[in-house]
Amino acid sequence: MRGTARRAVRSMQKVPAVAGLEHHHSVAGLAKVMALGMATAALYVALFLLEDPILTLSAHGRWYALLPVTIAFAFSLVHGAFTGHFWDLLGIKARK
Amino acid sequence: MDATHFIHLDLASILYLLTVGFIGGLVSGFIGSGGAFVLTPAMMSLGVPGVVAVASNMCHKFPKALVGALKRARYGQVDVKLGIVMGVSAEAGVLYGAHVQESVRRAFGNAGSNLYVSVAFVIVLAVVGGYVLWDAYRTHRSGTAGGEEKVTRLARWIQTIEIPYTMMYFRSLNARVSVLFTLPLGFATGMLASTIAVGGFIGVPGMHYVLGAPSLMASATELVIAFVMGLGGTLKYAWSGLVDVRLAMIILGGSLFGIQLGAIGTTYVKPHMIKVVMGTIMVLVLVSRILVVPVYLAELAWIDPLGAATVKFLRGASFAVMVAGLATGAFIILSALRRGMREPPAARAVPAVLAPAAAGSQQLSPLGRFERLLVATDGSEFSAGAVRESIRLAKRCGARLRIVCVVASNVDQESLGEQVLAKELDAARAHLDAAIAQAASAGLDCESAVLQGPSVAGCLLDESDRCGADLIVTGRRSRHRLERVMLGDVAATLVSRAHCGVLVVPRAAQISGRRFLLASDGSRFGDAAAATACNLAPRYDAPVAVVSVVVPSHAEARRREAGRVVDRLVAFLKEAGIEAEGATPSGPAAETIVAAAAQAGADLIFIGSHGRTGFERLVIGSNSEKVLNQTQCAVLVVKAA
Numbered sequence: 001m002r003g004t005a006r007r008a009v010r011s012m013q014k015v016p017a018v019a020g021l022e023h024h025h026s027v028a029g030l031a032k033v034m035a036l037g038m039a040t041a042a043l044y045v046a047l048f049l050l051e052d053p054i055l056t057l058s059a060h061g062r063w064y065a066l067l068p069v070t071i072a073f074a075f076s077l078v079h080g081a082f083t084g085h086f087w088d089l090l091g092i093k094a095r096k
Numbered sequence: 097m098d099a100t101h102f103i104h105l106d107l108a109s110i111l112y113l114l115t116v117g118f119i120g121g122l123v124s125g126f127i128g129s130g131g132a133f134v135l136t137p138a139m140m141s142l143g144v145p146g147v148v149a150v151a152s153n154m155c156h157k158f159p160k161a162l163v164g165a166l167k168r169a170r171y172g173q174v175d176v177k178l179g180i181v182m183g184v185s186a187e188a189g190v191l192y193g194a195h196v197q198e199s200v201r202r203a204f205g206n207a208g209s210n211l212y213v214s215v216a217f218v219i220v221l222a223v224v225g226g227y228v229l230w231d232a233y234r235t236h237r238s239g240t241a242g243g244e245e246k247v248t249r250l251a252r253w254i255q256t257i258e259i260p261y262t263m264m265y266f267r268s269l270n271a272r273v274s275v276l277f278t279l280p281l282g283f284a285t286g287m288l289a290s291t292i293a294v295g296g297f298i299g300v301p302g303m304h305y306v307l308g309a310p311s312l313m314a315s316a317t318e319l320v321i322a323f324v325m326g327l328g329g330t331l332k333y334a335w336s337g338l339v340d341v342r343l344a345m346i347i348l349g350g351s352l353f354g355i356q357l358g359a360i361g362t363t364y365v366k367p368h369m370i371k372v373v374m375g376t377i378m379v380l381v382l383v384s385r386i387l388v389v390p391v392y393l394a395e396l397a398w399i400d401p402l403g404a405a406t407v408k409f410l411r412g413a414s415f416a417v418m419v420a421g422l423a424t425g426a427f428i429i430l431s432a433l434r435r436g437m438r439e440p441p442a443a444r445a446v447p448a449v450l451a452p453a454a455a456g457s458q459q460l461s462p463l464g465r466f467e468r469l470l471v472a473t474d475g476s477e478f479s480a481g482a483v484r485e486s487i488r489l490a491k492r493c494g495a496r497l498r499i500v501c502v503v504a505s506n507v508d509q510e511s512l513g514e515q516v517l518a519k520e521l522d523a524a525r526a527h528l529d530a531a532i533a534q535a536a537s538a539g540l541d542c543e544s545a546v547l548q549g550p551s552v553a554g555c556l557l558d559e560s561d562r563c564g565a566d567l568i569v570t571g572r573r574s575r576h577r578l579e580r581v582m583l584g585d586v587a588a589t590l591v592s593r594a595h596c597g598v599l600v601v602p603r604a605a606q607i608s609g610r611r612f613l614l615a616s617d618g619s620r621f622g623d624a625a626a627a628t629a630c631n632l633a634p635r636y637d638a639p640v641a642v643v644s645v646v647v648p649s650h651a652e653a654r655r656r657e658a659g660r661v662v663d664r665l666v667a668f669l670k671e672a673g674i675e676a677e678g679a680t681p682s683g684p685a686a687e688t689i690v691a692a693a694a695q696a697g698a699d700l701i702f703i704g705s706h707g708r709t710g711f712e713r714l715v716i717g718s719n720s721e722k723v724l725n726q727t728q729c730a731v732l733v734v735k736a737a
Contacts, residue, residue: 044345044349047342047345048342054342055102055341055342058334058337058339058340058341059102059337061335061337061338062335064334064337065330065331065334065337065339066334067334067341068155068334068339068344069155069330069331072156072159072330072344072348073159075345075348075349076159076160076162076163079163080159080162080352083163083352083353084163086353087353087356091437092357092360092433093360094359094360094363
């Protein structure tokens with residue numbers, strides 16, 4: 001018997017210490033989703049508040065092309081992280 | 097240019113675009129593409145000029161593809177290298193396709209351009225969609241829907257063609273393929289993308305049927321291609337000031353929810369279901385396009401004019417069928433997801449490794465038995481080879497596979513850094529998810545567990561004893577001698593202490609069955625290695641080279657004995673119908689075995705532990721450990737009963 005390695009975690013849900021971590025995760029996860037959700041909402045609000053200057057600059061083309069591309073990257077990072085955690089929070093997760 | 101080509105958006109328009117974006121994203125996340133073609137007409141129906149709709153569609157596409165690719169990369173489904181290689185050629189296809197579009201428009205006007213697009217839809221969807229559906233039906237009928245996807249004969253042939261200076265290894269194919277085959281595929285993907293907005297209708301089937309990638313990986317890799325194409329296309333249109341970033345971001349909002357759900361959905365379905373969804377959507381879109389062809393022909397005056405009511409009916413029916421195509425795809429995906437989610441966890445996680453061995457097993461001896469495999473992964477490149485080869489071995493042997501990830505910790509660390517430990521446990525589960533997805537893409541169900549303990553090797557040894565593993569499969573880190581002494585070597589510890597065989601797979605090693613090398617010194621440990629080689633070689637259809645090394649200091653009697661050992665083992669293997677040849681090379685044992693393996697082109701070395709070779713016999717396992725550390729191919733260290 002290798003006593004020192006007896007604490008192998010067979011099933012994460014069945015081990016109290018780890019179950020505690022799961023709970024901790026769910027609270028932390030909720031906070032994270034909320035933060036990302038608010039950041040996403042802020043991006044949309046900013047996009048529509050600054051609608052006119054953004055469209056005017058975008059219409060100029062040439063090096064202003066970087067403006068819509070940068071906005072798209074910013075949305076993909078923040079919004080992408082939000083939606084990923086969003087489905088996790090609802091319990092819709094990839095099959096293990 | 098001023099901003100007059102950008103429309104005013106009200107709440108109804110925003111909700112409409114969000115919904116269409118969601119459904120488009122759902123389909124794209126599931127089959128790798130296919131949702132985008134409905135977005136351009138959807139924007140145009142709000143009064144957005146066609147070219148702005150195309151530009152904004154492009155601008156929503158690359159961030160969506162990026163998010164989808166990152167998500168599916170977590171499940172181990174993305175071949176980034178193949179995606180980038182094909183994406184670059186696809187970019188050229190996009191530019192050429194746009195040029196062709198423009199030429200057609202100049203020559204035949206808008207009606208001609210629309211007819212060109214519709215005919216492209218009809219031809220591509222009829223050929224590819226029909227074949228995909230037929231293949232899915234054939235797979236379903238043959239009852240192998242849950243099994244490993246077969247690589248097509250075309251793909252196998254392409255993988256055998258060696259064209260110097262053009263060969264490239266792709267993880268998804270697990271083979272080297274000339275880029276001269278990927279270039280036209282990528283180009284066609286890009287050209288189709290610029291024509292009908294969905295390059296994936298060529299890209300995904302192309303990677304699957306022509307190159308030999310599993311359908312799950314092909315659909316995931318298509319997202320990388322879509323990202324490369326989308327970014328290039330967006331820059332091109334944005335340079336002309338045609339991108340309405342509001343439209344793009346609204347559609348992105350909906351489609352990001354959809355694409356993530358679609359990506360999750362792929363983990364709940366069998367690979368053939370991807371083909372069913374893709375084929376169904378393709379055929380319905382094909383019908384949709386066929387319906388409007390007479391309208392364009394009439395506009396070009398190539399047939400008699402149609403009545404206004406007929407035109408209206410045909411256009412309406414076309415749009416309705418296209419929407420039905422997407423809705424059908426979305427329904428199939430959501431149903432599969434719902435069924436998968438409602439399946440009780442117990443049914444999804446049967447401890448298969450503890451279950452009785454497969455009914456078909458005829459083996460009585462533990463020697464060379466491969467019914468229960470235990471593979472360790474840490475998510476690093478060093479364990480990638482072990483995971484890949486254990487999946488292939490399990491498939492070939494019909495073995496049960498248990499994948500484990502060890503989080504090394506002790507009581508002090510746990511009390512001091514719960515956050516750190518939690519993070520590591522999360523990472524371990526992510527590694528396991530990726531490995532499980534990799535196994536699933538090969539059609540293999542497997543078990544998994546996160547293990548926690550102070551010693552990685554100790555946990556693995558405990559686990560192998562507990563589940564009665566026949567073989568432990570592990571990777572190998574390339575450490576220098578001093579590092580091995582300071583940090584310990586998991587593979588070496590497993591080899592010296594495991595009660596079962598240990599297969600050590602360096603990261604780049606592949607066991608393809610080109611040739612196996614059996615090293616024996618004539619001891620019972622060598623015989624155990626021979627029995628194991630005899631069991632495994634037929635499964636890989638591999639010839640075996642037998643060597644018994646003699647060192648310069650050996651007496652002549654030992655040299656003659658080595659010859660007899662080799663003859664005996666060669667006869668033993670030949671009796672089992674295995675092609676075998678023998679040699680008695682001379683030199684330091686481990687170095688000579690490694691050199692013999694390289695010379696024979698072997699991709700797997702069998703060696704018994706505790707061999708008897710003079711002084712080295714005193715150092716338990718030292719020969720096998722030396723071989724492990726010196727060779728670039730996989731080594732199976734066999735323990736005698």
